[in-house]
Amino acid sequence: MVPIQIILDTNVLYSALRSRNGAAFLLLSLLPSEKFTLNVSVPLILEYEDVLKRSKNELSFTTIELDQLLDNLCAMANRHDVFYLWRPFLNDPGDDLILELAIKANCSYIVTYNKQDFAGVDSFGINIVDAREFLEITGELP
Secondary structure (H helix, E strand, C coil): CCCEEEEECHHHHHHHHHCCCCHHHHHHHCCCCCCEEEEEEHHHHHHHHHHHHHCHHHHCCCHHHHHHHHHHHHHHCEEECCCCCCCCCCCCHHHHHHHHHHHHCCCCEEECCCHHHHCCHHHHCCEEECHHHHHHHCCCCC
16 A cells, blocks of 8 residues: 655644644654655744744753754655745745645645635645545544
8 A cells, every 4th residue: 555645734733742632643643654654844844843843831841851852753755856836826834835846746635724725726736635534535534
């Protein structure tokens, strides 16, 4: 079975670290997985780092713990160099960097809680789903 290629939007990673009860936490806890593979780029990791470290007190993590998490994500993910060829396509440059990575990595899914921000991405053959929907697709949730 070929693993599904995905990208996690920053809001999904934040949600996973904020609560152990939700679909985002379950999705993160399944990594690495034979069913799906996470894809990252330097700009996406830098965005993760910026958002998570600004929120470290809300998330109850130390800087060292966040660095370890990001290191682990980088170790288990497919890493890509992205050359910005599609900008601007979406309203937010932060979302454009995710779209460009998804195109480069030939991803089937972008997992996000801001689906409206990715309007039109289906024209690239990329599906926009939230964490629960993705877990249902992969059979991890009924």
